Amino acid sequence: MIRLTKTLNAWGTPDFKDILKKEIEQMDAGQLPLQQGLSIGSYAIDDKINVMIINVSEAAGSILVKAGIFYSGIIAGCSCADDPTPVNEESEYCVVQLDINKQTAETTVVLLAE
Numbered sequence: 001m002i003r004l005t006k007t008l009n010a011w012g013t014p015d016f017k018d019i020l021k022k023e024i025e026q027m028d029a030g031q032l033p034l035q036q037g038l039s040i041g042s043y044a045i046d047d048k049i050n051v052m053i054i055n056v057s058e059a060a061g062s063i064l065v066k067a068g069i070f071y072s073g074i075i076a077g078c079s080c081a082d083d084p085t086p087v088n089e090e091s092e093y094c095v096v097q098l099d100i101n102k103q104t105a106e107t108t109v110v111l112l113a114e
Contacts, residue, residue, distance in 0.1 A: 004023050004105050029049060032069065033109065033111040034071055038073050043076045048072060050069070063099075066096075068094070070093050071092050095112045096111055
């Protein structure tokens with residue numbers, strides 16, 4: 001379960017977007033749909049995630065956030081000892097929507113089609 005408590009506490013303040021960005025970047029990458037968002041690579045690398053807040057709005061009981069996530073992926077080879085294929089990181093980008101419950105800070109993340 002994802003809980004963006006610091007983000008919820010910052011709702012309505014000038015620091016909201018900065019705190020939201022930091023909290024997303026510190027999330028366990030397994031909680032984000034990075035693998036599903038790949039467009040070039042075949043395996044998502046989760047060590048360098050960068051977030052751009054695109055839009056924030058409010059709905060009944062929720063804060064809706066549209067965010068772009070920049071990360072890297074690789075095209076995995078056969079992983080044989082004599083595989084001559086170099087492992088190059090490729091830049092990846094996906095757009096997600098986060099729905100943050102305004103009472104509990106429970107958050108759902110959905111990959112959006114571009």
